[in-house]
Amino acid sequence: MPVMRLGYVHVRVTDLDAAINHYSNTLGMKIMHQEGGTVYLKSWDEHDHHSVIIEEGGVGLVKLGYKVTSSDDLAVFEKRIQQFGATSERMSAGENLKTGDGLRVVLPSDHVIELYTDMEYVGTETGTLNPDPWPRDQRGAAVHRLDHALVAAEDPALVERFFYDCLDFRPAERLITDPAQPELIGTWMFCGQTPHDIAVIKGPNGKLHHFAYWLEDWNEVLKAGDVFAMDDVSVDVGPTRHGITRGKTIYFFDPSGNRNEVFTGGYQTGPDFATITWTADQTGKGIFYIGRTLNEAFTTVFT
């Protein structure tokens, strides 16, 4: 079976209280557990115990967690990862809070990803029996769920090959220098049926560009923007649309400078999806379809 989805993002923050306020009050996530300087949060439409982990001290990405269907799958992935030549180690249940057995992998780009089979089931806030479409006690932007992450790599093609060969991800869209002599600048890859579950763009190894939350529609994106103004959130770009993925978006920063995104739209992918290609001369349009210009922060701000 394919990898299910991006299950969790673990980031460092310089100021825990400011981060708690951002992720719980501004974005609307629920605090599930706090242990020392580490806080575990969940969005209202997620059923596993947590999807975002914030840890006090520093800034930037600690690791990404991708949920897989079974131990058998994990064994298959482990074998392929070893053949690929990436470093991996088994992790046991409980090593991560409420999280089952898994495999910790260091990507060729130095990022750490964890593949895991189980996380304690908590349930969504609307439940599974005759549910309402959304919970009445929403806060702030009321993000629905984690959606995807974009990381930087000095060699995006190598990381793309890792996800393709080892984990059966497929590229929905690729940004290349020139069709005649194609060198990969960025890749947007899926394991489910959305445009991307991971994306990789040329940049410093080990760094995070952003992680994104799903919202229902353009109106919710606009409302999130209003909330960001009310809460003095540093907004990077948007609301606008991406050419790549066709998504509607706002990029913004958490109080420590980690870039977040609220995202909606896009299209359906799947195993037979025909990969879309963008050329470097159209990068502005690809990233920000309406303004058609990359802001300098897009290519310089990583944490």
Place this chain on the structure above:
Amino acid sequence: MQIIRVLPKDLVLPVHQGDTILAALLRGGLSYLYGCRRGGCGVCKADLITGQVSYPAAVSETVLSPEERADRVVLTCRAVPGTDCTVQLRSQVRVAVPFLFDIAQHELVGHHDDQEGVD
């Protein structure tokens, strides 16, 4: 009121109570290259030529190292001037909002008048 002198253009702006260097420059209508504005990326680093700054908000050592601090590198989105300062920016600086720049210059005129009154 404190003032900040911005090199290489040699522009002078007032610094309001609690303003970071970035906040003072934006209030004064200037623009330069900055990133997250939250101390995470280091894009807005500059060199402090004279004066003292403090950091009321936590700043990661991975963004501004102890060595850089010792070399008087400042993270302009987080550094709050404690005295009059002179700062050398690392990117091009320009007057992006002329009417804000004019207001700031008027404030400085008032500031200088006050100083003369005190003398």
